[in-house]
Amino acid sequence: MTGNRPDEEADEWSEWLLHRRHGDDPTYDIAVQESVARFAENVLDAAHISPGMTLLDIGSGEGLVAFRAIERFGAVKVILTDISAPMLRHAEQIATHRKVSDQCRFLQLSAQNLAGIADASIDVVVARAAIAYVSDKTAAFNEFHRVLKPGGFISIAEPILQDEAFLTRVLRTRIEAQTAAPRDPFLGLLHRWKSAQFPDTEAACAESPIVNFSERNLVNFANAAGFTAIHMRLHIDIMPSLVTNWSVFLGISPHPWAPSLATILEKSFSPDERDLFEKLVRPTVESGKAVTTDRVAYLNARKPLCPAS
Numbered sequence: 001m002t003g004n005r006p007d008e009e010a011d012e013w014s015e016w017l018l019h020r021r022h023g024d025d026p027t028y029d030i031a032v033q034e035s036v037a038r039f040a041e042n043v044l045d046a047a048h049i050s051p052g053m054t055l056l057d058i059g060s061g062e063g064l065v066a067f068r069a070i071e072r073f074g075a076v077k078v079i080l081t082d083i084s085a086p087m088l089r090h091a092e093q094i095a096t097h098r099k100v101s102d103q104c105r106f107l108q109l110s111a112q113n114l115a116g117i118a119d120a121s122i123d124v125v126v127a128r129a130a131i132a133y134v135s136d137k138t139a140a141f142n143e144f145h146r147v148l149k150p151g152g153f154i155s156i157a158e159p160i161l162q163d164e165a166f167l168t169r170v171l172r173t174r175i176e177a178q179t180a181a182p183r184d185p186f187l188g189l190l191h192r193w194k195s196a197q198f199p200d201t202e203a204a205c206a207e208s209p210i211v212n213f214s215e216r217n218l219v220n221f222a223n224a225a226g227f228t229a230i231h232m233r234l235h236i237d238i239m240p241s242l243v244t245n246w247s248v249f250l251g252i253s254p255h256p257w258a259p260s261l262a263t264i265l266e267k268s269f270s271p272d273e274r275d276l277f278e279k280l281v282r283p284t285v286e287s288g289k290a291v292t293t294d295r296v297a298y299l300n301a302r303k304p305l306c307p308a309s
């Protein structure tokens with residue numbers, strides 16, 4: 001099940017999840033799916049799920065966590081929520097295809113306002129790479145706490161992207177410090193690429209929901225919302241890049257709000273700059289020696305059985 005049908009409306013989320021995340025390359029798409037599957041397993045491992053429970057999947061996307069929960073635990077009900085109507089429709093089609101529609105509900109909701117989901121009605125809240133995009137994370141955690149039954153669990157996995165923005169800021173600082181000739185022209189191109197995808201000033205970082213929080217903030221949000229038994233694990237994996245094909249490398253972007261490298265080269269580089277950039281970057285990509293770093297925060301916590309006194 002790939003891509004929107006031509007007659008279907010798309011949005012930034014469906015455009016990214018179904019196309020730009022993998023540069024529209026079916027082979028790389030499979031590699032991405034395999035790579036993200038482990039995040040869903042880790043979320044479910046820590047979620048204390050048993051048959052008969054009702055799960056709420058926040059920012060469900062293609063239903064990675066929701067459908068895997070049904071596969072693993074059988075008779076569970078899952079409410080898939082997402083702000084993206086096209087992604088919800090896409091997930092609905094997958095549910096039909098998998099013959100699990102009777103176990104699923106689909107609701108277009110933002111994590112920070114789960115109106116329509118009753119207080120204390122959910123056994124487990126799960127989320128994978130969704131809360132990172134929510135601007136008001138305090139409100140989101142308050143909503144998770146509100147909808148959970150006493151004793152219910154939350155289990156989430158969120159990317160920590162602060163370091164990407166930090167490195168982009170370092171590039172900016174180094175360029176600003178390059179007063180004496182000869183300047184390194186590649187540094188400027190690298191910064192132009194990275195700063196088109198991540199904020200490169202303190203002020204812009206503070207405004208960006210994807211980089212203005214750390215794993216410690218997630219712990220604090222859970223604590224402030226009233227959760228107990230809060231447990232945080234930060235996994236950092238530095239691995240060979242999955243992308244060794246130059247045209248795929250050009251077509252992908254790291255998150256939905258970031259343009260692809262192809263777009264950046266087209267819009268912000270002169271022909272000579274493009275040539276220099278390709279000459280310097282392409283051999284590393286194609287040699288398979290490029291590395292990527294994943295930083296993923298896994299948080300699980302419990303709503304107390306009795307309200308705090």
Ligand SMILES: C[S@@+](CC[C@H](N)C(=O)[O-])C[C@H]1O[C@@H](n2cnc3c(N)ncnc32)[C@H](O)[C@@H]1O
Pocket residue numbers: 013017036058059060061062063064065081082083084087109110111112127128129130133134135
């Ligand atoms: C990176 S995708 C992850 C999808 C899925 N959880 C997975 O693991 O593959 C992020 C999803 O969160 C949704 N999303 C973004 N902002 C949201 C918000 N404020 N509330 C709920 N969902 C949101 C997007 O529409 C998208 O489907």
